[in-house]
Amino acid sequence: MVKYNGKIIDTVPLSFAGPSTFQGQARVSKKGDYEIIVYAFDSQTGNTGVGKVKVSVN
Amino acid sequence: MKKVLIAAMLISGIFLYGISEAVPTKLVVKAKSKDAKFIGSKMGGALVTIKDSATGKVLAKGLTAGSTGNTEKIMIEPKTRFGTISDGAAKFVTSIDINEPTLITIDVDAPLVTKPDMIRSSIQMWVIPGKDIKGEGIIIEIPGFSVVARAPEKISMTGNKAIIPFQSQIVMI
Numbered sequence: 001m002v003k004y005n006g007k008i009i010d011t012v013p014l015s016f017a018g019p020s021t022f023q024g025q026a027r028v029s030k031k032g033d034y035e036i037i038v039y040a041f042d043s044q045t046g047n048t049g050v051g052k053v054k055v056s057v058n
Numbered sequence: 059m060k061k062v063l064i065a066a067m068l069i070s071g072i073f074l075y076g077i078s079e080a081v082p083t084k085l086v087v088k089a090k091s092k093d094a095k096f097i098g099s100k101m102g103g104a105l106v107t108i109k110d111s112a113t114g115k116v117l118a119k120g121l122t123a124g125s126t127g128n129t130e131k132i133m134i135e136p137k138t139r140f141g142t143i144s145d146g147a148a149k150f151v152t153s154i155d156i157n158e159p160t161l162i163t164i165d166v167d168a169p170l171v172t173k174p175d176m177i178r179s180s181i182q183m184w185v186i187p188g189k190d191i192k193g194e195g196i197i198i199e200i201p202g203f204s205v206v207a208r209a210p211e212k213i214s215m216t217g218n219k220a221i222i223p224f225q226s227q228i229v230m231i
Contacts, residue, residue: 024224025224026221031215036222038205045092046201047201049231053208055209055211
Protein backbone atom coordinates (compact mmCIF):
# COMPACT_ATOMS: atom_id res chain seq x y z
CA MET A 1 0.00 0.00 0.00
CA VAL A 2 1.18 3.49 -0.83
CA LYS A 3 0.22 6.26 1.58
CA TYR A 4 0.43 9.94 0.71
CA ASN A 5 -0.99 12.91 2.65
CA GLY A 6 -2.63 10.56 5.15
CA LYS A 7 -4.45 8.51 2.51
CA ILE A 8 -3.83 5.16 0.85
CA ILE A 9 -3.53 6.13 -2.81
CA ASP A 10 -2.46 2.85 -4.39
CA THR A 11 -2.09 -0.87 -3.76
CA VAL A 12 0.74 -2.73 -5.43
CA PRO A 13 1.29 -6.52 -5.47
CA LEU A 14 4.69 -7.84 -4.45
CA SER A 15 6.57 -10.49 -6.38
CA PHE A 16 8.76 -13.26 -4.99
CA ALA A 17 12.42 -12.26 -4.98
CA GLY A 18 14.09 -15.07 -3.05
CA PRO A 19 13.66 -16.94 0.21
CA SER A 20 11.35 -14.89 2.50
CA THR A 21 11.93 -11.85 0.26
CA PHE A 22 9.37 -9.98 -1.83
CA GLN A 23 9.67 -6.83 -3.91
CA GLY A 24 7.55 -4.26 -5.67
CA GLN A 25 7.47 -0.80 -7.21
CA ALA A 26 5.19 2.16 -6.61
CA ARG A 27 4.70 4.74 -9.38
CA VAL A 28 3.99 8.21 -8.09
CA SER A 29 3.52 11.59 -9.74
CA LYS A 30 3.76 14.10 -6.89
CA LYS A 31 6.61 15.32 -4.73
CA GLY A 32 6.34 14.77 -0.99
CA ASP A 33 6.57 12.22 1.78
CA TYR A 34 5.23 8.76 1.12
CA GLU A 35 4.85 5.74 3.31
CA ILE A 36 5.05 2.22 1.94
CA ILE A 37 3.02 -0.21 4.05
CA VAL A 38 3.73 -3.85 3.32
CA TYR A 39 1.41 -6.47 4.74
CA ALA A 40 1.40 -10.26 4.68
CA PHE A 41 -1.82 -12.19 5.30
CA ASP A 42 -2.54 -15.90 5.43
CA SER A 43 -6.28 -16.50 5.09
CA GLN A 44 -5.97 -20.07 6.42
CA THR A 45 -4.46 -19.14 9.76
CA GLY A 46 -5.29 -15.44 10.05
CA ASN A 47 -1.60 -14.75 10.53
CA THR A 48 -0.94 -11.14 9.56
CA GLY A 49 2.08 -8.88 9.66
CA VAL A 50 2.82 -5.28 8.70
CA GLY A 51 6.03 -3.42 7.91
CA LYS A 52 6.30 0.30 7.14
CA VAL A 53 8.95 2.46 5.52
CA LYS A 54 9.01 6.18 4.69
CA VAL A 55 10.23 7.57 1.38
CA SER A 56 10.72 11.18 0.37
CA VAL A 57 10.16 12.06 -3.28
CA ASN A 58 11.64 15.35 -4.51
CA MET B 59 -6.80 -29.84 79.17
CA LYS B 60 -3.27 -28.40 79.09
CA LYS B 61 -2.18 -31.03 76.53
CA VAL B 62 -5.18 -30.27 74.33
CA LEU B 63 -4.36 -26.54 74.46
CA ILE B 64 -0.71 -27.17 73.52
CA ALA B 65 -1.78 -29.47 70.68
CA ALA B 66 -4.25 -26.86 69.44
CA MET B 67 -1.57 -24.16 69.56
CA LEU B 68 0.87 -26.39 67.67
CA ILE B 69 -1.67 -27.26 64.98
CA SER B 70 -2.72 -23.64 64.56
CA GLY B 71 0.96 -22.64 64.48
CA ILE B 72 1.72 -25.15 61.76
CA PHE B 73 -1.39 -24.03 59.89
CA LEU B 74 -0.52 -20.35 60.15
CA TYR B 75 3.08 -21.07 59.17
CA GLY B 76 1.80 -23.06 56.21
CA ILE B 77 -0.37 -20.27 54.90
CA SER B 78 1.91 -17.32 55.60
CA GLU B 79 5.17 -18.73 54.26
CA ALA B 80 5.90 -17.92 50.61
CA VAL B 81 6.38 -21.11 48.67
CA PRO B 82 8.63 -21.18 45.59
CA THR B 83 6.52 -22.37 42.69
CA LYS B 84 8.20 -23.32 39.46
CA LEU B 85 6.77 -22.18 36.13
CA VAL B 86 7.86 -23.07 32.62
CA VAL B 87 6.66 -20.71 29.88
CA LYS B 88 7.08 -21.33 26.15
CA ALA B 89 6.21 -19.00 23.29
CA LYS B 90 4.98 -20.58 20.09
CA SER B 91 4.49 -18.80 16.82
CA LYS B 92 1.03 -19.47 15.37
CA ASP B 93 1.23 -22.09 12.61
CA ALA B 94 4.96 -22.37 13.23
CA LYS B 95 7.52 -23.38 15.84
CA PHE B 96 8.74 -22.11 19.18
CA ILE B 97 10.36 -18.71 19.60
CA GLY B 98 13.86 -19.18 20.87
CA SER B 99 17.31 -17.70 20.77
CA LYS B 100 17.36 -17.36 16.96
CA MET B 101 14.63 -14.67 17.10
CA GLY B 102 16.22 -13.03 20.16
CA GLY B 103 13.89 -14.96 22.44
CA ALA B 104 10.46 -13.98 23.63
CA LEU B 105 10.22 -11.64 26.60
CA VAL B 106 8.12 -13.22 29.34
CA THR B 107 6.71 -11.03 32.14
CA ILE B 108 4.78 -12.68 34.95
CA LYS B 109 2.71 -10.34 37.12
CA ASP B 110 0.39 -10.66 40.06
CA SER B 111 -2.92 -9.77 38.38
CA ALA B 112 -4.34 -8.12 41.50
CA THR B 113 -1.41 -5.83 42.28
CA GLY B 114 0.48 -5.61 38.99
CA LYS B 115 3.68 -6.54 40.81
CA VAL B 116 6.20 -8.23 38.54
CA LEU B 117 6.95 -11.67 39.94
CA ALA B 118 9.37 -12.81 37.24
CA LYS B 119 10.76 -11.59 33.94
CA GLY B 120 13.08 -13.16 31.39
CA LEU B 121 13.66 -14.47 27.90
CA THR B 122 12.86 -17.81 26.39
CA ALA B 123 16.04 -19.52 25.27
CA GLY B 124 16.75 -22.59 23.24
CA SER B 125 15.78 -24.09 19.93
CA THR B 126 12.63 -23.81 17.85
CA GLY B 127 11.80 -27.41 18.67
CA ASN B 128 11.08 -30.61 16.80
CA THR B 129 9.57 -29.85 13.36
CA GLU B 130 8.09 -33.33 12.99
CA LYS B 131 6.24 -33.13 16.32
CA ILE B 132 5.10 -29.53 15.97
CA MET B 133 4.19 -29.25 12.31
CA ILE B 134 3.50 -32.74 11.02
CA GLU B 135 2.30 -35.20 13.67
CA PRO B 136 -1.31 -34.84 14.85
CA LYS B 137 -1.49 -33.51 18.39
CA THR B 138 -3.09 -35.78 20.97
CA ARG B 139 -4.67 -34.71 24.25
CA PHE B 140 -1.73 -35.33 26.58
CA GLY B 141 0.88 -35.57 23.84
CA THR B 142 3.83 -33.24 24.03
CA ILE B 143 5.04 -31.06 21.19
CA SER B 144 7.61 -28.94 22.95
CA ASP B 145 10.33 -31.39 24.00
CA GLY B 146 13.65 -29.57 23.74
CA ALA B 147 12.01 -26.30 22.64
CA ALA B 148 12.97 -22.85 23.91
CA LYS B 149 11.58 -21.97 27.32
CA PHE B 150 11.71 -19.56 30.22
CA VAL B 151 12.04 -21.34 33.52
CA THR B 152 11.38 -19.43 36.71
CA SER B 153 10.16 -19.78 40.25
CA ILE B 154 7.75 -17.35 41.88
CA ASP B 155 7.23 -16.98 45.63
CA ILE B 156 3.54 -17.01 46.49
CA ASN B 157 1.77 -17.71 49.77
CA GLU B 158 -1.78 -18.16 48.54
CA PRO B 159 -3.57 -19.07 45.31
CA THR B 160 -2.61 -16.22 43.01
CA LEU B 161 -4.08 -15.06 39.73
CA ILE B 162 -1.17 -14.24 37.45
CA THR B 163 -0.93 -12.47 34.12
CA ILE B 164 1.71 -13.68 31.70
CA ASP B 165 2.70 -11.27 28.91
CA VAL B 166 4.84 -12.58 26.10
CA ASP B 167 6.45 -10.07 23.71
CA ALA B 168 8.09 -11.34 20.53
CA PRO B 169 10.07 -11.23 18.37
CA LEU B 170 12.76 -9.12 19.98
CA VAL B 171 15.06 -9.03 16.92
CA THR B 172 12.66 -6.85 14.93
CA LYS B 173 11.09 -4.59 17.54
CA PRO B 174 8.59 -2.79 15.29
CA ASP B 175 7.03 -6.20 14.64
CA MET B 176 6.69 -7.05 18.29
CA ILE B 177 3.35 -8.57 19.27
CA ARG B 178 2.12 -9.13 22.81
CA SER B 179 0.10 -12.17 23.78
CA SER B 180 -1.26 -12.33 27.30
CA ILE B 181 -3.03 -14.92 29.40
CA GLN B 182 -4.25 -15.11 32.96
CA MET B 183 -4.24 -18.20 35.13
CA TRP B 184 -4.34 -19.28 38.75
CA VAL B 185 -1.23 -20.65 40.41
CA ILE B 186 -1.29 -22.57 43.70
CA PRO B 187 1.73 -22.35 46.04
CA GLY B 188 4.01 -25.35 45.48
CA LYS B 189 2.07 -26.69 42.50
CA ASP B 190 4.74 -26.45 39.81
CA ILE B 191 3.78 -26.12 36.18
CA LYS B 192 6.59 -27.72 34.26
CA GLY B 193 7.12 -30.31 31.53
CA GLU B 194 5.07 -29.05 28.58
CA GLY B 195 4.52 -25.95 30.71
CA ILE B 196 2.43 -22.97 29.71
CA ILE B 197 2.46 -22.53 25.94
CA ILE B 198 1.49 -19.07 24.74
CA GLU B 199 0.80 -18.52 21.07
CA ILE B 200 1.99 -15.44 19.19
CA PRO B 201 0.07 -14.78 15.97
CA GLY B 202 1.44 -13.03 12.92
CA PHE B 203 4.34 -12.52 10.58
CA SER B 204 7.46 -10.47 11.00
CA VAL B 205 7.51 -8.01 8.07
CA VAL B 206 10.45 -5.71 7.51
CA ALA B 207 9.99 -3.20 4.66
CA ARG B 208 12.93 -1.46 3.02
CA ALA B 209 13.08 1.35 0.45
CA PRO B 210 15.45 4.20 -0.42
CA GLU B 211 15.01 7.20 1.89
CA LYS B 212 14.93 9.64 -1.03
CA ILE B 213 13.83 9.34 -4.64
CA SER B 214 14.11 12.04 -7.29
CA MET B 215 11.36 12.75 -9.79
CA THR B 216 12.17 12.12 -13.42
CA GLY B 217 9.96 14.46 -15.42
CA ASN B 218 6.62 14.32 -13.62
CA LYS B 219 6.91 10.83 -12.18
CA ALA B 220 9.02 8.70 -9.86
CA ILE B 221 9.31 5.00 -9.20
CA ILE B 222 9.76 3.88 -5.60
CA PRO B 223 11.33 0.42 -5.43
CA PHE B 224 10.79 -1.47 -2.21
CA GLN B 225 11.60 -4.84 -0.76
CA SER B 226 10.31 -6.79 2.18
CA GLN B 227 11.53 -9.63 4.35
CA ILE B 228 8.60 -11.72 5.55
CA VAL B 229 9.04 -14.55 8.04
CA MET B 230 7.00 -16.37 10.64
CA ILE B 231 7.44 -14.77 14.05
